[in-house]
Amino acid sequence: MKKCHLFTAVLLLIKFLQNAALAQHYEAVDALRYKVMYQLTYLPDSGTKELTQQEYMTLQIGRDISVFQSYAGYVKDSLFVARKVWTMDSFNALEIIKKAPKSKFNYVIRKDISERNLTVESQILKDRIAYKEALVSDWVLLPDTLTVAGYLCQKATTTYEGRDYVAWFTTELPIADGPYKFGGLPGLIVRLYDSRRHYTFSLVEFRAIKTNQAIYLPQEKRTYVAKSKFYSLKKEADDSFHQMVQRMGINLTYTVGGVEQSAQEMDRLREDKVITNPMELPKK
């Protein structure tokens, strides 16, 4: 967080634009039945040893679908839903955005387990882009068992996008779901990690929802693109965020310590913590 709060004000303004001024509406997509929290420990940069970071991720399981996203994103969405942001004045919206925790993973994975497919979506400025993919469910079962987080688990392995993964699932929770794009096992994945342990998801909470609650997602038109296009757009947003804003036709004046800066300059100055060791490795 240290390096970037010079730009926080500007970023907030833009986030505000993207979330509040564009009046994002939310809709209930399914009834919420179970809520799972995973702790994600990851290595943002494989060049530096041991500089791992942590974040919480949530999996909301409904009757037909499930939604996996960062806990920070979930909290922000919940705040908006609770306060009915679309009726709120923009100042309050800005307050929410300011207070909500920040995440380095701003994707939302919506899984349809029985159809064995999923949708990955992400907000880039005013667009919500998405792509479809098959559930990662090609598992090899192994006879090993282990008690993880109080559940008796069995081991399974798979390979996905350049990494070999180990999953520990439990039939005590007969839900064929799990973190990220993984699922399709005869029980919930309690722990999942790649062989180099760059990404580890560990279940820290499993709760059954007894009251009437729903899973909410932004009610907005998704622009479906190819997976490769999705990531090239994301990269562009990471690298030249301010220029993208400008291209949108929004002309903002950036000032750093009273000196006017161009959007290009702002992008160059932005030392945003881009993850150079992504979970999905580019094909060699």
Added chain:
Amino acid sequence: MNLRSSFRLLILGLFCILCQRKAVAQTVLTGIVSDSAAVQTPLPGSTITIQLPENPAIIAFSTTSKEGKFRLSVQNSVDSLLIKVSQLGYETYQKKIPNRSQDFTILLREQAIALKEVVVIPDPIRKDGDTLSYQVGAFKTAADRTLSDVIKRLPGVSVEPGGRIMYQGKAINTYYIEGLDLLGGRYNLANENLPVGAVTEVQVIENHQPIRILDSLVASESAAINIKLKNALATTGSARIGGGASPMLWDVSATPLLLTRKLQMLVSYQTTNSGNDISRQLQVLTQDEPLHQADQSQKRQFQTPTKIGAVLPIPTPPFSSLRWLRNSAHVASVNLLRKLPGNFELRLNISYLNDWQQKFSQQRTTFLTASETISIEEQNRIRAHTHSAVTEFLVRKNEAQKYFTNRLIIRGRWNSEQGRLQLSNTPIFQQQQQRGWSLENDYANTWRMGRQLFTHQSYTSFLRNPQSLWVEPAHVTGFAVDSSRWRSLVQDVQMITFTSSNSLSFTKKYGQFYTLTPTLDATIQYQTLGSEGFLQDSMRQMNQALPDFFNDIRWFLTKIGGRMMVEYRKNNWRWTATLPLTNYQFSIRFPENQEQSVNRLSLEPALNLSYNFSSNWQMSTSARRSLRFGQTEDLQQGFLLRNYRTLQRRDTPLPVSDLIALTWSTRYRNVLTGLFANALVLEQLSTNNVLLTNELGNSGVIVRTALAYRNVSRFRWLQTQIGKHIAALKTQVSAGYEQNWLMVPQRINEVDQTLYSQAASPFFKASGTLTKWLDLEYTFKTNLIRNSVNTIALERGVQYQNTLRAGIYPVKQLYMGIVTDFYQNKLLAYQNRQHFSDVNIRYTLPNRKIDIAASLNNVFNTKELVYLSANALSYSATIFSLRPRQFLVNVSFPF
């Protein structure tokens, strides 16, 4: 089926052929899963698993399609299989089936099944960027009451006896409560009064830069602590009332803490005579922020102004004041922080202390000379009264774009001290008084102009420090007087210091990695020291002035300089270099128009280099040269009476020490394994233009003088510590070693000699929760003192200290604590063992959290304790008279 699994099948087939073995039969199981209700709707998404009987591992599985159908194959030669079908909200179907291909129609009965819910307890220590979060629940024991009880147990954190919190061997720089610095360093007020139950998390923010505008520009090596409360908007705190015997004891305190979004307030009133040193709660334990760090030593003067003449002090014993401090103290403190619009913070801290302390001891002091051994024995009884008030008013704006602060501190003190001493049957009476006041104003303003950061600082202070010392009989001072006529010697001292220091600096980041901070500095300082001595007769009526004790020093210092600070940060490297060039101009006037002027231009560079091997392991090293000048009290033509048997007259050029210090340190911490370690080595070489000389008389009278003679002294310090938190056993183990080595040339009784002084202290500590009803803590510490003069080794002293604390909880609300200390001393002729025990019993009223505590301190009524201390001239064994056995009952309640 994708290519990969086809390939796998092919390999399997080939393998079977090659082995020429009977191929394992493939069983294909198909079927449909539906609801058992009359309509029999198919159930998509049901899970079908196949296990071998009596083995929990699943060998094959499938889920039903939209139509509720499934198909799976099993390759195994066993006779029978176990099929299980499950679906959320339905009863699980299971059946043992023969191992052959078959088709099923499975009906599931609807049934609400509660799944096993789980909340994994968060890791006791979590790391998020630079912040380590300690879950208080994971570290606290049932005996803990206040926050300080648990803080000292956190791995990587240690608390000094005075209450200063150290993280990885370094003092913390800020203590926040819910992100706000309410107490301005007087954090014992919160630490010792906040109920542990009100706190959820203690966060350690590593490399914390308290000034936000400097964040990422100026690196910080120190950490800060932030206290997270259960309820961020709350009224909490604690109160205590108690009494006991003997003598008649009282112990009353109330410390409410109020937190709202805009306001934080902590008020405390405490009074006791139970030996609890509540005065230390008013001490500022943090160093000033980097912007205010100019003249740290100057500022310390204001907290405890120099005592020119003192009652012969008794070194304080190295353990809890409850055992030895005979006090009667009142402490009151009001701390208020208010957030104003525009991100301004207004803070007011007022504190008042009225403290009577008594100390009794018998001291055997051995002076270190090469030729002879002089030992004296003194019986010393001191009664000290500290009476002081401090008001601190602060306005601050601490933002990423702007930093502004102004702090005004006003102090007043009315201290007095009396000492009754017996030196081989001569009764000696000493009385010291120190009354005065001081004013300090500290201002800093940092703003951005273009890409640069400008900082203007101004520090102005005024200190009036008048004092007097009265010694009876006069002749014990070593000053020749007609003792038949004159009974006592009185010294009056007037000291005034005025300082004004201004600086302007700008900070700029060049490229991505460099930060440059050039600074211009100008300081003027005016000091006076005037002293008079006179003799009084037994009626205290006749006075005779002593011209030998007359001093009138007027000191004027102008310091003008510029310095350049460069900081470079890239990846895991960070280095800082400071290059100050300063011109010191001293003009010191003595009586009769005598004058000394010193004009010196000096370069005092400092280099600091640090490297992170990983996020867990850091190493840093630094080198620095600095000049240290003497003060007014180091420079005089007339005598100064420092204590009843020490006279001082240093008529030399202004003392200047040229110091070169090298340090090397490394820190390691692994949150996942709970392993913390650090090591530090310091080597300091000091070239002095003045040699301290001492004339030592037979009765221990010392006349301190000095000579203009170039000499070199050395100092080496080593400290290392390792600690581990074993989460599974709820145990912390730590061990460490500290050593210092000092070489000082001095002249005693006209003989040049070199003093070598060594002290080493290894320690070991383990604490843990062994069972639900037993906590144990064991500490072992050894102090080793060894001195030698030239090559003659003087006898060494060893002290072993063992402490065992046990906390027993026979039932939930009852706590029984037993503390046992065992000391063993070996020094010169002394060789003794001492043993103490304290017993505490506490009962907590159910639901109310009200504690009723009874304590019996010093069960064996041990009367005294022997311990060792040493300085450059002597070392002493002190037999300290302890508090007698006492019984105290307390009722305390958090609110």
